[in-house]
Amino acid sequence: MVFVEVSEMWDDLEGIDDNIFEKEKGHMEAESEHNNNEKETQRGIVQQIQKVKTWAKTSMEKTDQNIMRRQLEMMTYIALAMDMYNRMDVI
Incomplete structure (x- = not known):
């Protein structure tokens, strides 16, 4: 009886672990x-x-x-x- 309950609890934990792993994997991706x-x-x-x-x-x-072109x-x-102007002075 105790073994069955522990076994069921273990199955529940395994399912939770898988879901957490999948979620974490999704987050990482x-x-x-x-x-x-x-x-x-x-x-x-x-x-x-x-x-x-x-x-x-x-x-x-x-x-x-x-x-430079404009300056030139x-x-x-x-x-x-x-x-x-200089030529004008000469004339």
Whole structure:
């Protein structure tokens, strides 16, 4: 009689243990998937940052080139204006 009760209790405990194991396994799988998703998100963010850095560098280089070209144009116009002014004094 006591053996039957202990046996039934053991069966109940085994069922509970299996359920706990399955739940824990499910939690672990969900956590693993969540971690993988976070890693993918982080990779995506890093890629976006790298794209922005590349764009910014290219943009700055183009801006620097435009500034230098404009400075050269301004210097040319100033030199022409000074030359014209000097010629006016001669006449």
